[in-house]
Amino acid sequence: MSASLRHVVPRRSTTRVFITYKSRLECMRRYYSTRRFGKSETIETDECAIPLQPTWSVNDLLSSYPKPSISPSQLKHLHELSALLPPEEDSTELASLTAEMENLVKLVEAVRIPDLQGEEKEAVPDGRVWADGMGIELTESVGEVSAEEIRGRDLLAWPYRTSNGMYVVDTDRRRK
Template sequence: MSLGILRRYPILCSTQLISSPHRCYSSSTKANTTDDYGIPLRPTWSVTELLSSYPTPKLSNATLDRLYELSALLPPKETKEYDSVKENLEEMIRLVEAVRLVDTSGVIPAGRGEKEDADRVLSEVAEGGERGQELLKHATNTKDGFYLVDAERKR
């Protein structure tokens, strides 16, 4: 099995950079050795190994031609390049389907940086720090809830 998307970009496997996802795993029957901090010296699983347990979707030539048409591109003739594009798309579809099967019940999405800044925001509120609209009371010029800045340039 080949993952075209993984083949194009080298991935970090343990402490060395490698370009083949097939070499980036150790079988579960081997003993996993760790460093002084308990970090495994070799990877303990791989995306390739995980995805191999899912069925490979089949993409028809008509569907691939339709995708090219929708993207306003000319499809390559049915050659090795065409087969390669088709194989890569099938692998991407396999990855998407595997992600869709993940049980996300009970997962609460958080905004970007929301969890990381939660302790800082709580400490500011505990210290009586003013935030947001409360800061407007210190401004000399405001209009409709916004700071008003006098500029010399006219529009």
């Protein structure tokens, strides 16, 4: 049994889905996309349309951003702020630490770059699940005590021994 399905997603995307059935229960899907870098790509997926191989990586994403440079004085200052001893100058540890910090700064700068000026302030929906018309009570109810809650001096009714309104605790050793 062999069948083929071609699906074109409307608006701004040129993604097509081709499904080839090897048998009744087993299907293999291939996604053909011309969206990325103007090249066509075929992405192999499983039966749930999850790609078998990663389709992108953080390194690919960050490769288009310029790499910042961290001077030895900046790295030393970061160590002082974090109360750490900096590695010795001209060591391999210093070079690898500098490269790692430059990559972290590059990642942070990449996150800060997108322009969200045109977006609405509340464009991100609240991800919590609430019943319609309900929400979080933002004020604490102070002073409301249930009938079952025991407070104050009423707690002294529960210990085995009290003396003059104080708990008495037996210890193994006596104070000198």
